[in-house]
Amino acid sequence: MKTGGKSILWSVAALLLLLSIGVPLLNVLTVTLLMVPYVVLYTTLPKGMFFAHLIPVWIIAFFMVGPAPLIVGLFFLVPAIVMGHYYRTDKPVRSRMTAVLVSIVAIVLLELLVFDAVLDLSVIGALQDQIRSVANTVASEPAVSSLWTPEMIDQLVESTVQVIPQALLLSAFMLTAVAQYISRRALSSYGINVKGLPPAHEWRVPRLLVTYYLIALLLQLIVPAGDDSFMTTALVNLVPLLRFVFTVQAIGFFFFLAHEKRWPKGVPIFIGFLLLLFPPLSLIGVLDAAFPIRKSFQKP
Template identity: 35%
Template sequence: MKQRWTTVVWSVIYLLLLLSLLTPFSIVTAFLLILPVAILFTVLNVKSFILHLAPVWLMVALIHPVYAMLAAYFLVPGLVMGYWYRKRAPAMRVLKYGMAAMLLEMLLLLMIGTAFFQLNLSEYVDEIVQVTTAPLEQMGVNGGLAGQMAWTPEHTDALSERTMRMVPFALIISSFLMTVVTHALARPILNSMGISVPALKKAREWMLPRSLIWYYLIVWIMSVASKDSGSGFVEMIVINAMPLLQICFMIQALGFFFYLTHEKKWHPVVPFLAAIPIVLFPPMIILGILDLAFPLRQSISKKNG
């Protein structure tokens, strides 16, 4: 009986989150839309799951059809993550498939929007950039800024072009963040409901594939070669791949600090303090690269042993 009321509460939460998508709160609530679906699909059988979602979908569709479209969009990754939660799959597998489902949906929507609804992503991005940078241009005009300090229409065009080229990076990062947020909240909630969900490895055990070093080297060579080649395709690969690889090395460097803190018995706050320079000072990723390239952790363990 308690679980029945809990699932009803999650159906109500799902309804409220859907209704919030056309409000200013959507910036936050969009990251939570997968959560109710994943929880309900994990806890309920298929028939009960449909019975819980059908009234929600009917209500939002009667209010405005766009709500039903948004509900359908966030449904698939929720089903995927819920399916793997049912299987008691490792956390990394849940994240991997959930992120893949979200990313594929985004790409599919772009394709459908471009093919059938005349969506011009370039014009849309350009409009957003112009609206965002308009105050900067106005400051340059009214404030009497001169030279390189003034923001000009040429700067806006360059930013718009670079933003357009980084759309793949934005899609990957947003997919990653949505699935991570969902898992971070779903695991304790499901555990409280009596369903054991595997956790991610502890931060000190994080170890990314060593092949990332070779990918980084290849992308770096491509970046050097593309400077004079004028190849827009190669440059787009570099612009998207380089920050993704740097984020991976940041994560690896952070994991190394957690490992070092554990081995040296330092205060637990040390890795969190170390995260500040790792994020703000990009050359710090060298720690992550060295941690992957050389057996630093084994040498630290031997010294402590």
């Protein structure tokens, strides 16, 4: 398999993405796409050639922009290698995405630990200070000074910090899904067929998640809302995440109906958009996971 010219182009793409790290707004797109060149290069090249392509990219980016691109580039190296390794070994898509998601979360946690232990810098503490500073600035305005109390500011800071794990997991999932989607299509140009996600009408979650969800909802009713314990933090993150999972299940259910009833393709997409806008509709996904509803719609 000849990959020389394409590999150089992917290396150039990685360099351009790293150079755009410092560009406001564009850097959001950069972070979302940065794993893709890494994954393609690691999957199509021997390991030695993979690093031979990337090291010059990192050096050029370092001298042109500074250390920031290098830090970001190294951050995405491990999850990209994990995804590329799973591509090479033809692992199931669920195992692949789980491994990449876990690697992203693990690297973030490791970086937070290093910042705290080595640099004596608490990222969470800095975030709390920043939120508190902004809230105090808003509270000092005459129009809202009577509405904002110190207790409300403390509650805002605490609530924001509590949802950090949820935001981290959702961000890791988004990065994994984008890299999976684009890199699969890029690798097809090399003649490499990589297993993708099953069609939307086949999406199903384990029924056991329904039990977990009901337990979490019950605990949420029992545990005091103002409590700052680990249990409260866990529930604040777990319940919305499970609700999102069942929203995806509900989307899969309507794609299933569209598949069985031969609906126009735009119908389940529109319904899926509505499901994302109205989280309570995730109950449809709960019912679909708990009961064999789909059997009643299947053609004999």
